[in-house]
Amino acid sequence: MDIKDLYVNIPIAETIDITTTQLLKYNDPETTTQICTLLGVILQQNYFIFQEQIYQPDKGIAMDSPISGKIAEVFLQLLEHIYIRPLIETKRILFYTRYINDILIIYDTESTNHDYLTQYTNTMHTNLQFNPTLESNGYINFLNLTIIRRSTHI
Numbered sequence: 001m002d003i004k005d006l007y008v009n010i011p012i013a014e015t016i017d018i019t020t021t022q023l024l025k026y027n028d029p030e031t032t033t034q035i036c037t038l039l040g041v042i043l044q045q046n047y048f049i050f051q052e053q054i055y056q057p058d059k060g061i062a063m064d065s066p067i068s069g070k071i072a073e074v075f076l077q078l079l080e081h082i083y084i085r086p087l088i089e090t091k092r093i094l095f096y097t098r099y100i101n102d103i104l105i106i107y108d109t110e111s112t113n114h115d116y117l118t119q120y121t122n123t124m125h126t127n128l129q130f131n132p133t134l135e136s137n138g139y140i141n142f143l144n145l146t147i148i149r150r151s152t153h154i
Contacts, residue, residue, distance in 0.1 A: 001102075001117075001121065001130045001132050002101060002102055002103070002130070002131045003076075003103070003128055003129070003130055003131075004130070004131055005129075006072060006101040006128070007061050007062070007063045007068055008063075009059065009060055009127040009129075010060055010071060010075050011059060011075070011125075011127055012040075012044070012059065012061065014075070015071055015075045016036055016039055016040055016043070018078050019035075019039060019074055020032055020036045022074070023035060023036065039067075042067060043061060043067075043071065046062050046065075059127070072100065072101075076098070079128075082124075083121070083124045084096055087112075091108060092111050093105055093107050093112075093117075094108055099143060102143060104140075104147075106154075114132055114134055117132070118130060118132045135149060
């Protein structure tokens with residue numbers, strides 16, 4: 001699967017709330033407030049220039065910002081914990097890995113199918129759209145790899 005337009009669809013306020021909750025587990029409230037205030041200031045500085053006009057989008061994070069990858073990780077890891085983990089625990093998904101916005105899922109075809117997984121992932125968050133790429137003749141590409149499914153191994 002691919003998460004369409006991930007960075008421009010990350011909800012900033014929601015991600016700062018997630019960050020606050022995670023930081024409070026290991027830090028005092030004052031430190032957490034200071035970190036999250038700075039994070040909010042950084043993420044609100046989301047400007048870009050197009051045809052000599054300066055724009056500030058109302059959602060999302062800049063792709064080329066040094067902090068964008070970490071912010072996307074914070075947001076996606078919580079979603080994975082809430083929505084993907086139960087599918088792994090019930091063995092509907094046998095293997096799950098993600099690199100930024102590219103996801104590889106191996107699932108048990110007797111307990112689920114690609115239509116269900118696509119529909120399910122597309123209900124994880126209103127900002128995110130997951131686009132599936134299905135295996136074809138036992139082959140699927142993930143990142144720069146071609147994965148070949150055999151009857152006993154990959």
